[in-house]
Amino acid sequence: MFSIPVFLQAFEPLIWAARYTLLISGLGIALGLVIGTLICAARLSPYAALRGFAAVWVSFLRGVPLLVQLLVFYYTLPVIGIDVPAIVAAVVTVGICASAYISEIWRGAIAALPKGQAEAAAAIGMAPHHIWGRVILPQAVTMSLPALINELILLVKASSLVSVVGILEITRASQAQAATTFRPLEVYIAAACIYLAINLCLSALGRYLEHRTAI
Amino acid sequence: MQASQVEIRKVNKFYGPFQALKNVDLTIPPGKVTCLIGPSGSGKSTLLRCINFLEEYDAGEVRIDGQLIGYDAPGRKMSGRKLREMRRSIGMVFQQFNLWPHMTALENVAEGLIRVRGLSKRDAQARAEDALRKVGLGDKMANHPSRLSGGQQQRVAIARAIAMEPRLMLFDEPTSALDPELVGEVLTVMKTLAAEGMTMVVVTHEMGFAAHVADQVAFMDAGELIAAGDPASILHQPQDARIQSFLRTYHERNSF
Numbered sequence: 001m002f003s004i005p006v007f008l009q010a011f012e013p014l015i016w017a018a019r020y021t022l023l024i025s026g027l028g029i030a031l032g033l034v035i036g037t038l039i040c041a042a043r044l045s046p047y048a049a050l051r052g053f054a055a056v057w058v059s060f061l062r063g064v065p066l067l068v069q070l071l072v073f074y075y076t077l078p079v080i081g082i083d084v085p086a087i088v089a090a091v092v093t094v095g096i097c098a099s100a101y102i103s104e105i106w107r108g109a110i111a112a113l114p115k116g117q118a119e120a121a122a123a124i125g126m127a128p129h130h131i132w133g134r135v136i137l138p139q140a141v142t143m144s145l146p147a148l149i150n151e152l153i154l155l156v157k158a159s160s161l162v163s164v165v166g167i168l169e170i171t172r173a174s175q176a177q178a179a180t181t182f183r184p185l186e187v188y189i190a191a192a193c194i195y196l197a198i199n200l201c202l203s204a205l206g207r208y209l210e211h212r213t214a215i
Numbered sequence: 216m217q218a219s220q221v222e223i224r225k226v227n228k229f230y231g232p233f234q235a236l237k238n239v240d241l242t243i244p245p246g247k248v249t250c251l252i253g254p255s256g257s258g259k260s261t262l263l264r265c266i267n268f269l270e271e272y273d274a275g276e277v278r279i280d281g282q283l284i285g286y287d288a289p290g291r292k293m294s295g296r297k298l299r300e301m302r303r304s305i306g307m308v309f310q311q312f313n314l315w316p317h318m319t320a321l322e323n324v325a326e327g328l329i330r331v332r333g334l335s336k337r338d339a340q341a342r343a344e345d346a347l348r349k350v351g352l353g354d355k356m357a358n359h360p361s362r363l364s365g366g367q368q369q370r371v372a373i374a375r376a377i378a379m380e381p382r383l384m385l386f387d388e389p390t391s392a393l394d395p396e397l398v399g400e401v402l403t404v405m406k407t408l409a410a411e412g413m414t415m416v417v418v419t420h421e422m423g424f425a426a427h428v429a430d431q432v433a434f435m436d437a438g439e440l441i442a443a444g445d446p447a448s449i450l451h452q453p454q455d456a457r458i459q460s461f462l463r464t465y466h467e468r469n470s471f
């Protein structure tokens with residue numbers, strides 16, 4: 001039978017473990033935004049070599065499962081003499097993986113802007129950095145918000161994969177909890193509740209931001 | 216007001232193998248209104264956009280008050296900074312308005328004054344308000360473009376251009392995207408500008424505007440400039456068969 005006390009007791013260690021889930025997905029999206037923006041800039045640059053590099057970056061990272069990327073990254077680093085904690089490897093991998101998707105989100109939003117927006121700015125003599133900073137990016141960011149929040153939600157869920165490199169985030173913590181209590185049903189339902197709560201909050205944040213920036 | 220003169224000499228423009236402009240020659244006199252007319256696809260927009268180098272011409276010269284735009288010398292591109300310098304005194308108004316939707320009417324007009332002319336925010340706003348009042352939008356300054364009618368949006372776009380104090384204004388079918396009842400308010404603003412002695416180049420399908428306001432009408436067909444002259448000679452006694460047939464089609468379409 002489903003035991004309510006066991007179910008409730010499972011929350012404490014899992015909420016504790018949720019720090020790692022939040023840390024990895026939060027830092028992951030931050031890193032992904034930075035790298036993704038650079039990759040997008042490379043993709044739109046006038047230099048063919050940069051464009052080529054960015055295209056390969058995106059198709060490689062989108063074509064290989066995150067789990068495999070994690071394992072490759074985690075086991076390659078020591079081989080080339082770099083010793084980093086698992087958590088760092090996890091954040092970097094998640095961030096790099098997210099960068100591919102984020103760069104495509106930016107690119108889509110920028111491409112969706114009518115050409116006339118930048119032309120009107122160029123026609124009055126605005127410099128490229130103002131055209132980007134004042135005309136293109138503010139609109140691209142607004143347009144991309146739903147997709148970015150969506151990406152963050154995907155990352156929260158995908159962060160369960162970093163359990164394979166031994167990080168005690170929600171999923172790994174619930175596995176451990178299930179093994180010691182022999183009550184997998186209660187424990188995993190508790191884990192599901194936590195993931196759901198986090199992502200509902202993120203959806204609400206997304207709706208709020210969208211509403212606030214609506215033109 | 217200082218008004219620019221534009222000299223277009225043997226301008227050619229290719230899109231791949233397709234030649235959009237063929238040896239176009241045209242002089243735009245200072246302080247006068249020149250209307251560019253012609254069938255769709257004849258190269259009117261392309262020619263207009265070569266004047267502020269939004270479109271790069273491949274051969275020939277476009278000179279604004281004697282200064283070549285886009286190139287330092289034939290085949291050697293001008294620096295971005297120099298080009299921006301030249302564009303500061305050329306205003307442009309587009310068929311689709313191209314207002315920035317995330318800014319209010321006032322911000323749309325003030326933006327260039329702040330970023331390009333380097334005015335303080337307060338001075339820019341004061342000037343933007345003047346420009347908006349001039350086009351009759353003193354009461355709509357806080358509206359975003361989505362809260363303005365097409366005619367009002369186009370007038371904001373005109374205000375955005377004139378606030379920069381240009382010596383030359385380019386219009387690409389400024390009324391073509393408007394409902395018929397909104398055309399008049401935009402043409403009225405343009406007539407005011409013309410009366411003040413602004414050099415204007417207007418691509419238009421409004422033959423009435425061309426006939427009554429233009430000092431010069433230029434007719435294009437298939438990338439060539441067929442004829443240019445005073446409105447009467449082009450619109451009422453056209454010599455060229457292509458102009459005659461264009462005007463016949465126009466009259467047939469506009470009579471019912």
Ligand SMILES: Nc1ncnc2c1ncn2[C@@H]1O[C@H](COP(=O)(O)OP(=O)(O)OP(=O)(O)O)[C@@H](O)[C@H]1O
Pocket residue numbers: 230233235253254255256257258259260261262
């Ligand atoms: N970016 C481009 N690439 C290829 N061809 C183009 C491009 N822009 C314009 N053209 C071609 O150049 C020719 C002239 O175009 P342009 O827009 O100047 O015509 P227009 O006289 O302004 O026509 P309309 O009255 O329809 O606006 C057309 O045949 C058009 O298809």
Ligand SMILES: [Mg+2]
Pocket residue numbers: 259260261387388
């Ligand atoms: Mg056109």
